[in-house]
Amino acid sequence: MSTLLEMIADGRQIGPHAPWPRAVMPPDAWAFAAVQLASGAWTLVSLWAEPGEVHLALFDPAASAIGVMSLRTDSGRFPSIGASHLPARRFERTVRDMHGLEPEGSPDNRPWLDHGTWSVSAPLGAPSREVVSPVVTEPYRFLPVEGEGVHQIPVGPVHAGIIEPGHFRFSANGETVVRLEERLGYVHKGIESLLVNTPLDRAAKLAARVSGDSTVAYSTAFAQAVEAACDVEIPSRAAWLRALMLELERIANHLGDIGAVCNDAAFALMHAHCAVIRERVLRAANAAFGHRLMMDRVMPGGVGADIDRAGRKQIKQLIATIRRRFPGLVALYNDTTSLQDRTVHTGYVDLELVTQYGAGGFVGRASGRAFDARKVFPRAPYSSLDFEVPTSDRGDVDTRVHIRMSEIEQSVSLIDRLLDGLPEGETRTDMHLRDAEGMALVEGFRGDIFVWVRTKADGTIARAHLRDPSWLQWPLLEAAIENNIVADFPLCNKSFNCSYAGHDL
């Protein structure tokens, strides 16, 4: 059995393509990939398309290698991976919606992102395919659930609170959930269409706005992909500043979500205290980098904001504050038995599922999949810094909260060392685009963000594909809620906190 990279080496190489290879493969190699995915030997990273080709990004855990297989689709069809490997289904439905390419043999050909309200069909497909489509009025077919006493509860996309839109179809027997089916795509903004043939600076701004809470991670992933394509080495100070911002963003989001999980169990005290510390993080970020969420601070070629002495001091003070106050909050969480009663054993996901889906971030790590892009594909400065990736195999809401608490501690320690070891020098280097392709995998707070770009020598981005970690986490939420009670769904959902914006793109 050949490894992924050997397999791709046999295909028609596309170059330059960095840091991982891409090759156009014959159909039998595509079929072999489907077998490898279904057997669990390889992990699906992403599946996307462009006119005439579909791309399949794969991760080979045994060799810690990533590679992209491409398949010509001159007939407008391609053999379905999802037919044998469930995690690929939503990707294939999206490819069908966005590009008009038909996954052959897939049992699920319902639309996914296309809700029948666009003025075009297959907006990313070949121009000749673009036709004005009538508004589809036939109702979406939810998967059937049969049995005595089973009833449906439709929730969303308009909710009682101000949250992102998503539709959840519960089939419940009394209070017990028999099946949950998600329907997403309500916040589709057409970012991949907007990125086609876009000047680099505008493309970077668009990438930063895929999911606002992960703006640093998206900017970094996009920048790294462009730099990889154009073989640009950024100054080491820029790399360290990026890591600093990434860790600040991670802490801010983890704090917000830990409080929000507790708030969903009506324990508002934890929420209030977490919100106070989160606000400190945002203010320190504002003082140091001039923007609370650090949006547009990372750009291809480096970073757009340097940190001065005052900003440095602010962040040092922030670290001291978190170290002083956070242990008390962890203790409050652990000592509130009424809260533990809600979170322990709720929303369980097992290792088999997270491995099959290749779920990253705290969702994967809380169920025993110790994947962290910072460790698996180490880059400066993470390669030179020692840190732990907290992992557990208990897989419930409580564990996901605990993993995030441990990650905050790790990130605080990382920030401390990043500030101390921050190299002097330039923070930006000139970018000269060339005709090439690049990829990047960056660990945001939710998990690994995957970005693929094709750059052009005229300074524009020809095509880009951005895959949010939520793509591989949303389906697990459906599994986590099974056999739990309906009233525990908000708790499970918040413990995942998948991105709607990043998924719907």
Added chain:
Amino acid sequence: MIQALALQGIQGLLVIALAPLVTGVVRKTKARLLLRRGASIFQPYRDLLRLFRKESVLAHNASWLFQAAPYLVLAFTWVAAALIPVLAFNLPLGPGADFIAIVGLLGSARFVLALAGLDVGTSFGGIGSSREVMIASVGEPAMLMLIFSLALVAGSTQLSVIAAFTQSPAVGLRISLGLALLGFIMVAIAENGRIPIDNPATHLELTMVHEAMVLEYSGRHLALIELSTFLKLLAYLSLIASVFLPWGIPPTWAGGMQLASALGLFLAKVLGGAVLLAFFEVSIAKMRVFRVPQFIGAALMLALLAGLLRLVSQSF
């Protein structure tokens, strides 16, 4: 007689005027405990005013029941709250101020609201009603058991008789009354849909109980239901005040000074209860729906224990 009638009327108006303030105090205290500034304690009045001014939107398939329910709920709750003696015991409607009657009135209000929740046929209304009735099916027996225990101690289910008993020096320190008070507080928390049973501030449709039932209401209908919710909380607080802490309530009309002191003490007791409720709610997370019967079961056992102790010895 005229004065007694007037006092009865004042008592009725007092509870409805005071009810939003009590909820306002609970909310304000909770906000302060959660490091927030919080809205003014008079915000519930403004909310009611705003809702009364707004248009009431009805679902196409809403029946007469859906429209009548808010008025019925308010009527039942208001009568129950107005019957509880807070200014004087022997008022014209005093004989009606029976524990079982009050629980029956509040139960009727709940029954009507649960029906209204089902009326429009949305899934949330259904979930809310089914959960509310589940809680009621364990809460009401616990309440009755508590009443029986109290009646065993005091010799009557009439509030004025019980209060006269707890006011008299003969009462002393009684374990059975203490247990009954504890059980009563637990049932009151459940009946009012407070944390840990229900979260009145939640925006999560799937976890709601009371809020899910009334999710379809808007405008003046919602205002009436909100007002009933405020009144119900006040009713339970004043029940505790007049049954377990009846000090300062005169037997009948006894002059302006007496009335003023009764009013002052009543305010102090009720607002004190509101503050305590806020402290309790902040310190605990909401429990799973299926834990609720266990929680109320504990109240039932406390009531049972209170009654048993009383049967064992007169001095308990």
